[in-house]
Amino acid sequence: METPAGSRPQQAPVAPSQQEAGGAASLISEYLQVRQQTERLCEPLATEDYVVQSMVDVSPAKWHLAHTTWFFETFLLLGPDGDQRPHHHAYQRLFNSYYNSVGDMHPRPQRGLISRPTVEEIYSYRRDVDRRLQSMLARLDPPTLEKSSALVELGMHHEQQHQELLLTDIKHVLSCNPLRPVYLDVDGDERRVSSPLGWIGFPEGLYWIGYSGPAFAYDNERPRHQVYAGAFELATREVTCGEYLEFVEDGGYRRPEFWLSDGWAAAQKRNWISPLYWHGKGRSRTVFTLAGERELNPADPVCNVSHYEADAFARWAGARLPTEAEWEIAAHDPDVEDSGTIEGNFVEDGLFHPCAPSSPLPATGLSQMYGGVWEWTRSPYVPYHGYKAPPGALGEYNGKFMSGQMVLRGGSCATPRRHIRRTYRNFFPPDARWQFSGLRLARDVAAN
Amino acid sequence: METPAGSRPQQAPVAPSQQEAGGAASLISEYLQVRQQTERLCEPLATEDYVVQSMVDVSPAKWHLAHTTWFFETFLLLGPDGDQRPHHHAYQRLFNSYYNSVGDMHPRPQRGLISRPTVEEIYSYRRDVDRRLQSMLARLDPPTLEKSSALVELGMHHEQQHQELLLTDIKHVLSCNPLRPVYLDVDGDERRVSSPLGWIGFPEGLYWIGYSGPAFAYDNERPRHQVYAGAFELATREVTCGEYLEFVEDGGYRRPEFWLSDGWAAAQKRNWISPLYWHGKGRSRTVFTLAGERELNPADPVCNVSHYEADAFARWAGARLPTEAEWEIAAHDPDVEDSGTIEGNFVEDGLFHPCAPSSPLPATGLSQMYGGVWEWTRSPYVPYHGYKAPPGALGEYNGKFMSGQMVLRGGSCATPRRHIRRTYRNFFPPDARWQFSGLRLARDVAAN
Amino acid sequence: METPAGSRPQQAPVAPSQQEAGGAASLISEYLQVRQQTERLCEPLATEDYVVQSMVDVSPAKWHLAHTTWFFETFLLLGPDGDQRPHHHAYQRLFNSYYNSVGDMHPRPQRGLISRPTVEEIYSYRRDVDRRLQSMLARLDPPTLEKSSALVELGMHHEQQHQELLLTDIKHVLSCNPLRPVYLDVDGDERRVSSPLGWIGFPEGLYWIGYSGPAFAYDNERPRHQVYAGAFELATREVTCGEYLEFVEDGGYRRPEFWLSDGWAAAQKRNWISPLYWHGKGRSRTVFTLAGERELNPADPVCNVSHYEADAFARWAGARLPTEAEWEIAAHDPDVEDSGTIEGNFVEDGLFHPCAPSSPLPATGLSQMYGGVWEWTRSPYVPYHGYKAPPGALGEYNGKFMSGQMVLRGGSCATPRRHIRRTYRNFFPPDARWQFSGLRLARDVAAN
C-alpha cells in the first residue's frame, strides 16, 4: 500500500445521479466513485494512524474502512440474492457497529485494541467485496436489481456518512498527539472580514417539512408533514470565532446563568473553557485543524462546540437556537431546488475547515446554510408524526437513536456535497464536540 | 416530636382557592394548610427515616422539610420586603437545591451525610419561618402584598411538588432495606378486573395548548400557543400490570428490537428485568409499595417504569407513547374545566398506590387521565415557542432543565389534587424509575 | 432512650482481669463493663448521628452497636451451647461484617441506607443478647464454660476494637458536616512545648517478637519467633504537628521526590495538601477534633495521616519509619511488663485527641509509645513464620486481611487501655487517614 504522506486527495469526479441512468452499469460506477473517495481521504494517513481510537466516540480509520465494507457484504452479498460467502467469518462480528438483529458485535470501546486485520488486509477485504458486488449486480434480473439498488444506494449514503466521521475521528486522534501532526497541509482561506449580522423574518403559519420526493432520503426525514411555526427571525450568517471569543472573554464559561443545567454540569466536569481544539489565552489563540495548529481567524464560523455551548452562547447573545423546523422553513430556496445544486464549503473543496463566506448573499439572504459547519438546533431528535422504522435490521439504522440527541442541519466542510439535502437530519448528543458543529442564531418575533 | 409509627395521615382539609378570597388572612390560611400537609405526610416516619439518601436522585425527608422552608425564607423573608434575618447562616448553603444565583450549595450527593441539624431542629426552623412569614404578610401594604402573594403561591406549589418527592423518596429509602418497612398500612384497593382497552380518535388539525388563564401555572406551561397535530388515537385507560407482565414474560427485557438504543444500554447496565419494586418470577410476583410488600395486582396500572421501558412496551404492543400535545388535546373536558374539579386517585385519598378505575368512564371516554400514575409522553421537555424564563433566581426554577428530560402528564397517587392541571408539565430523565410513572398508549391514524 | 447531648462519658471502671477471677460471675461482670462502655461512648450522639455512613470505610454508629452484638449472638447464643434463638432472622445478614463462613452479608457500602432497625430497636437487641448470654454462661458446666469463655473474651476484645472505630467513624461523619458539630466539649490539653527530639540506639542481633503468654492475644501476634534486626535508632518521641507543618510549608505535598509512587498518585488524585482534618493555610491552621474545630497545637503529635504521608515525611526528614519488629524490640520495658500497667493517653482519659507528653521520659527513653496516636511502621501486614489461621469462621477474623495493609503499633487516644499490648498488631491500608494515626521516626545505624 502506497500512502505518500502529505499528498492531496484529488477532487472526486461528480457522479451522474442514479436516477438519470439505468441499469447496473451506472450503479456500479457510482458505487465505485463513493468507494474510491473513502480511500482517497485515507491517502495522507500513515499505517499507524489507522489503528488508534482516541475516545469511545471515535473509531479507528481502518474500522471505518472495514465497517462500510461489512455493510455491503452483510446486506447485499450475504443477503438472499448475494453469493453468501463471508470474506472472513470473524469480520461479521468485528465490523458490526450496532445492528443487534445481525448478531453480536465487538464492543465499541475496544475497536482500538484490534491490530489485526492489518490495514493491508482491510484493503484486500474492500477489493474483494467490491469485485463480488459488481459481479452480483451484473447478473441480477431487473426486478431483483431494483430491490438491490435501493440497498446499494443506502450503503453509499452510509459510506458517505463514514467519510465525514473518518475525518472528524482522525482530527481527534491527531489532536491528542503532542506532536500535533498535520493531516494535509492546505492553505486555508484567509478571509478575515466577517459580514455584519442581519436577521431574516418568517411569519407564523402552517408549513410542510420532511421529504416526500422520489430521490434518496433517510427514513427519519419522512413522512413529509405539516407543522405550525410561530413567527421567528433567523440570522443571516453563522456565529463567528470572533463573536464566540467575546463570549469566552465575558466569562461565558464561568457564569452558570447562561447554561442549561446539564450543560453546566458537563462543562464543569470536563473543564471546558473554550471550544474543543482552541488553545491559548486571551486574544492570542490558536486552533487545531486538519492542516495543523493555526492562528484563530475571528471571521471563521465557530466550530467544534457542543449543543450546550451553542445554547449558552445564544442565551448570552440574547437569542436562541432555531428549531429544526424553522431551519428547514428558512432554507427553502426555489433556486436551489430547481437546479439541484447546493453551494457550500464541502469535503470536495479540500479545505477541511469552515471559512467566512466569500460570495454575495444568496437570494434568501441567508449565507452558508449548507457546508462549513453543521448548525445545532434546539430540537431533540424525535420521530416525525407518522414515522415508521423499516422492518428488520435496517430499522436499526436511525429509529433507535431517537432519544437523548439533538438535531443538526446543513452539512459541513467534511460532508460530501451530494450527501446533503434541505430535509437532512443529522443528530448528536448535546455534549458532543468533535464534529464540525457550529451555530446560527434565531429569535422569536413578538406577536402584536 | 411524637411520631407514632403507623398512624394514618388525616385527610388534608380542602383549602379555598387563593383567587376567591382576598387579603393576607386567606393567603396565610392556605399557606398553613400546605405546610401542615407536608408534616402530616411525615408522621409515619421514625427519626432515622428522615436522614437517609438512598441514591443521588433521592433527598432525605429532613432535607425536603428544610429546603421548602428555605424557599420561603430566601425569596420572602430575606427579600426586600422581609425581615432579612436568616434563621441560621449555614442553612442558606445547606438547603439551597440548585439556585446558582442565590449562591453556593451543599453538594447534592452529600445530602445524606448531614446528621445535623436534627429533625427536631428542622421542625423548629419550619415553625420560625412560618411565624415570621405570617407576621411579614400581615404587615404589608396591599401592592406589596400582591407582589409577595405571587411568591408565596409559587412557594406553596413548590412545597406541593416536594410533598410528592418526599413520598417517592421515602418509598425508595424503605425499599433498600431488607426488612421492607411499611410506611403506612393501608388496605389498598382490591379491584382485580381491568376494563377492556379501547381507543378514542382525534382528528388532525390546529390546536391550542399551554396555559393562559389568571390562576397559578408554572412558567413552563406558557405561553398558550398553537400546534398542528396529525390524526391520532389514545387508549381509554393506562397500561396495566397484567399487560406489562406479558411483555416481561415475552422476553421484553431480553429483546433489543423493542428498545431505544440508550434504553437498551441502561437496561443492560443496571440489570433491569422488570419494573422497579417488582420482585419474584413468572406469574408469582410481588411489588413493594408504601404499604409494604404486596401481591402484584394485574388490574392496577403499571408503575415505576422508566421512559425507556414505557417506550419499549409501546413498541412491543404495536403502538407508541403520545406526545404531550396529544395528551393535552385529549384531556380537554368541558365538564372538568367548568367545575374546576379534577377527579382521580390523589395523595389525599391516602392509597399511595395506583389502582384500577372504579367509576364509569367519563364523557371523554378516557379513564384516569389524572392521578394514579404520571403518564410518560414521547415529548422531550423543551420550551414552548415564545417561552421566556423569568429574570433572576426564579428563572432557574424550570428553564435550565429543558434538556435531556421527557414530559409526563396527569399527576399521580402522590400528587396533591389541587396541584395538578391539564397543562401541567412534569419532567424526568428517561431512565428515572422511582417516580409513580406509568403509561397510556397512543397510535397514528393513517391518512386516507 | 435518653441521650442528653454534651454529657461527658464517665470513666469506665477498671475491670479485674479474667485471669485472676474464676467462674461465670467475673466473666459476666467484665462482659457487662465492656458492653456498657460502648453505650457510654454513644451518649453524646443524637439519633440522627447513629445513621450516617460518610464513606465506605465508615460504619454508622448503630451498625457498630448491632454488629458487636451479632458477634456474641452468632458465636455463642447460636453456637452449640447457646439457646439457638436468633433475635431477628434478618439481623444475621444485616450485621455480619465479613464472615463468609457464616453466610451472606449486607453490602458494606449500603450500611448507611438502613434506617431500620431504629436506634431504639438496636438497644433492645443489645439488652436481649446481654440477658440471654448471662443466663447461658450461668448454666454452663465448667469445661463448656471454659470453652465459651475464650469466645466471650474474643468478643470483648472485638467490641473494644469497635469502640475505637465508633469514635473514628463518628469523627469522620461530623467532619463532613459544614456545621462542624461537637461530639463532646472537652478542655483538651494545652501543653504547647514539645520536647527536643532524641534518638535511642539498639544493636543488631537476634530478638524474639510476638506473643506466647497465657493471657489473651490475637492469633496474628503468634507464634512468638525470632527475627534478626540490623542496628537502628528510634526517636524519643512522635513527630509533632509543628514538625509536620514545616514539611507542608516546605512543599512536601508538591514534591514527588519524597513520596512512594502509589502515595504520590493517591495524594494527587485526592488533592491531599495536609493531614485529614487540617484546615486553613500557612501558619494559621485549625484542626477538626471530637471537641470541634480547634487551633492547631504545634506540640501535639501529628494525627490522621496516611502511611503514605508518614513515609513521605520521614524521607523528607532524612529518616524512615521503623519496622514493626524494631518497634516491638524498642518497646520492651521490664517495668511495664512487671506491673502490667501501660501508661498513655487512652480513651478512658476522655481527651479523644493526642497531646504532647506531660510526664518525664520513662526509663526506656521513649515517650508515648502507647496511646495518643497509632504509629505507622514500614512493615506490611503479613503472617509470622508458623502462623496458622484458626479453623472455621473465626479464622476469617485476621488471616484473610494479611495483604495490602501496613502495621501500626501502640494504640491511640481512642483505644481502651486494657486492649493494648506490646505485641499488638493493628493494620490499615496505606491510604487510610481517618484513624488516629501518626508516626515516630527511625533510622539505620551504619555498620562499622
Place this chain on the structure above:
Amino acid sequence: METPAGSRPQQAPVAPSQQEAGGAASLISEYLQVRQQTERLCEPLATEDYVVQSMVDVSPAKWHLAHTTWFFETFLLLGPDGDQRPHHHAYQRLFNSYYNSVGDMHPRPQRGLISRPTVEEIYSYRRDVDRRLQSMLARLDPPTLEKSSALVELGMHHEQQHQELLLTDIKHVLSCNPLRPVYLDVDGDERRVSSPLGWIGFPEGLYWIGYSGPAFAYDNERPRHQVYAGAFELATREVTCGEYLEFVEDGGYRRPEFWLSDGWAAAQKRNWISPLYWHGKGRSRTVFTLAGERELNPADPVCNVSHYEADAFARWAGARLPTEAEWEIAAHDPDVEDSGTIEGNFVEDGLFHPCAPSSPLPATGLSQMYGGVWEWTRSPYVPYHGYKAPPGALGEYNGKFMSGQMVLRGGSCATPRRHIRRTYRNFFPPDARWQFSGLRLARDVAAN
C-alpha cells in the same frame, strides 16, 4: 523496515561479560547486542501491532522501543559528558516513563493514542542514539568512561527488562483480538509427564541474602544482610496446569475460604474463573500463547496467575508460598555460582512459554528454579535493612515502588538468560496476571 511475519528470532549471541573485557570497544559490542536483540523480538510484528495499548499496564511495542532509547539518550547523551543534542524535543516528554526528576511525562494511559512518531521514525531514533552513543563512548577518557560504563550497563539491564515486558505486552494485545493472532509459530515442548512432587527441607537459622559482589545488580538487591529463617520445606518443582485445574474444578474460584480478602474481591469484580488466557470448560481447555491458541498441557507449569490466585491455590493445597528469603536460601547452588551459568527456559530458547522440566533434577533437588515462570513469593516488596535509593533521577528506578507489590523470583521464558541472578527481585502488584508468573509451594516445618 522489513518485518517478514512469522520469521523466528535468531539466537542472541552470548556476549562476553563487561567485567572480562576492557575499554569502550567491548562495552559497545555488548550494548549493540542488547539493542539488536530488542529489535529481533519485534521482527514478527506487523506495523499495526506496535501501536496498541490493550490496558493501562501494557505499553505499545513502539513505546518500549522508544523509551529504552530515551533512557540512554537522557542519562548519557544529555548528561554532562554527552553531546547534549536531543533527537527531538518532544521525545523527552513522550518517552519518559515515571522519572519525575527528569520532568513531565505523557500520561501512561494515553500511550496508545500516539500514532506518531511512526514505527519507522522510532527505528530512526534508535539508530541515531546508537550511533551517537558509540561515538561518545569512543571519545571518553578512561575515568569518565568508567563512570559512563555504569550507566550504559544499567541501561542495558533496563532494556532487557523491557524485552520481557515487550513480550508480555504483545501477548496481551494479541489475546484481546478475537482473531487470536500468532506472534510466532513455534513447536512448543510436548512433554506431558510431570515429575512427582517432592519436598526439600531447610533448617532454621541465620542466612545471608542480597547481593554484595562486583558484578551488576540492582540497588534493591543490596545491601547483603542477615535474616533469620524458621525451618521450612520447598517443593521440588513448580505447580503444574494439571494441579491448578484440580483447584479450579474443586470450586477454587467459588470458595472464599481459600482467598485473601482483597483477592476474593478482585476475583469477584473481574469475574476470574481460571488463569488469564485459559479458555474452555471442564477438562477440555485451551490456553492462549505467543504461538497462538494451544491445548492445555497438564504437565506445564501454570502461568499467568496473580499473586492472589497463587496464594489461594497454596491454601487449597494445604501449603503456602515461600518468602523471598526462603527462595533465595533454597536457590543457593555452589555449582551454579562457580560456573556462572544459569540453566533454564529463557527467551533465547525461543519457546516463549513454560514447559515441564526435561533434564534430571539438579544437585539441589529443585528443578526449574530459573526460567519458565516467575515464582510468586509471599513477601511484599520492601527495602532491605540499610537500603538507600541512589541520589537523583535514577533513585526513582526502584525505590519508590516499594509499596503495594509482591516479590517474584527466578525469571521466566521471556527473561534474557544473562539478566537473571539468584538475588534478583522482580515485583508486581498482587492482582497482576499478564506476566509469565506461576508458583512453587512451601510449608513450615513444625518445631520439635
